[in-house]
Amino acid sequence: MRPFTYTQPKTIEEALTASVTNSDSKYLGGGTNLVDLMKEDVERPSQIIEVADLDFNTITSNDTGGFTLGAMLSNSETANHPDIRKNYPLLSMAMLSAATAQIRNMATNGGNLLQRTRCPYFFEVSMPCNKREPGSGCGALEGANSKHAIFGWSESCVATHPSDMCVALAALEATVTLQKPGGTSRTIEFTDFHRLPGDQPEKDNTMLPGEIITAIDLPSPKFQSNYHYLKIRERSSYAFALISVAAGLQISGGKITDIGLAMGGVAHKPWKLIKAEAFLTGKMPTKANFEQAAELALRDAKTLSDNEYKVTMGKKAIVRALEQALAKTA
Incomplete structure (x- = not known):
C-alpha cells in the first residue's frame, strides 16, 4: 500500500472541499472494496477522505411516498430496517445475499454503488486491463472469461458489475442523489448511474469529479408480496x-x-x-x-x-x- 494522507471532515462541505483541492483523492465509507484495492496497488489515492460519519445515515420517508436511504448507512442496517423489510423485501433479500454479515456491517449504501469489478485481470497489476490502466488492453477478452459479460461489453472491457443491492435497485427503479462542490445537488435515474465500458472502461459511472452520493431514493412501496x-x-x-x-x-x-x-x-x-x-x-x-x-x-x-x-x-x-x-x- 502506498503512502496517503487521511482527512476526516466534520461536514459534507468540508469533504467536498477536500476532494476539489486534491483530484487524486478518494472518499472512504466502510472501506470493504477501496482498502482491498489499495492493498493490491490497484487504487493509488494520495488522499483518503473519511465520509462514513457524515449525516447521511438514516432512512426516512420521501415526497414520492417511498423512502430515502442515507448513503452512509451500512448495508446491514438498511437490509434489516423494519420499513425496508416490510415495503421493499426484494431489496432486503438481495442485500442479505451479499458477501457476509461482517462485510455487510461495514459496507455503506453509497460504497455499494461504487464498488469496482472483481475481474482478476483488474486486480492483478501485472496483467493488461484497460479499466485499471487505459490503453493497456483487456486480458479477459481473449483470456479466462467464463465469469464475464454477455451484454454491453466492448473490445476495451468485458468485466461485470459485482453488486447484489444494485440489481434490486434497478428492478425497483430507484434514483440516486449526488451533491456537488458548491452545495448544489442532482438526481440520476438508477439505470443511468452506471455506464457501459465503451472506449472508456475506467469510468464506472456517470458521477462528476468531486461529487458524493448522499442518498438513494426508492419509489412508493411495491412487490411486497x-x-x-x-x-x-x-x-x-x-x-x-x-x-x-x-x-x-x-x-x-x-x-x-x-x-x-x-x-x-x-x-x-x-x-x-x-x-x-x-x-x-x-x-x-x-x-x-x-x-x-x-x-x-x-x-x-x-x-x-x-x-x-x-x-x-x-x-x-x-x-x-x-x-x-x-x-x-x-
Whole structure:
C-alpha cells in the first residue's frame, strides 16, 4: 500500500472541499472494496477522505411516498430496517445475499454503488486491463472469461458489475442523489448511474469529479408480496454471482400489472430487462409466458469464448426467479 494522507471532515462541505483541492483523492465509507484495492496497488489515492460519519445515515420517508436511504448507512442496517423489510423485501433479500454479515456491517449504501469489478485481470497489476490502466488492453477478452459479460461489453472491457443491492435497485427503479462542490445537488435515474465500458472502461459511472452520493431514493412501496432474488454462485458465501435475477411482480385480476426485472453478473452495470418487462405486463403469470420473456431477455446476448453457458443459465434463472416470486417464496 502506498503512502496517503487521511482527512476526516466534520461536514459534507468540508469533504467536498477536500476532494476539489486534491483530484487524486478518494472518499472512504466502510472501506470493504477501496482498502482491498489499495492493498493490491490497484487504487493509488494520495488522499483518503473519511465520509462514513457524515449525516447521511438514516432512512426516512420521501415526497414520492417511498423512502430515502442515507448513503452512509451500512448495508446491514438498511437490509434489516423494519420499513425496508416490510415495503421493499426484494431489496432486503438481495442485500442479505451479499458477501457476509461482517462485510455487510461495514459496507455503506453509497460504497455499494461504487464498488469496482472483481475481474482478476483488474486486480492483478501485472496483467493488461484497460479499466485499471487505459490503453493497456483487456486480458479477459481473449483470456479466462467464463465469469464475464454477455451484454454491453466492448473490445476495451468485458468485466461485470459485482453488486447484489444494485440489481434490486434497478428492478425497483430507484434514483440516486449526488451533491456537488458548491452545495448544489442532482438526481440520476438508477439505470443511468452506471455506464457501459465503451472506449472508456475506467469510468464506472456517470458521477462528476468531486461529487458524493448522499442518498438513494426508492419509489412508493411495491412487490411486497411477489418477489424473489435469485443468486447463482460457485459457493454460498464470499462469492459473487455468476448470474443473479431480481424479480418483482404486481398481480391484479390474474394478470401482471407491474413488474421489475433485472440481472446481475452479465454486464458492466446492473442489466434491467426492459423488453421482458414490457412483454409480461398485462399477461397472465404462467410458466409459458415466463419462458418467452426469458428468451426475449437473452436474445441479444453476445458471448465470449468461455461463457456461453450464461445464456442457458440466464434463461433458466429468469424463469425460476419469476416462479419463486409468483409463489411468494423468499
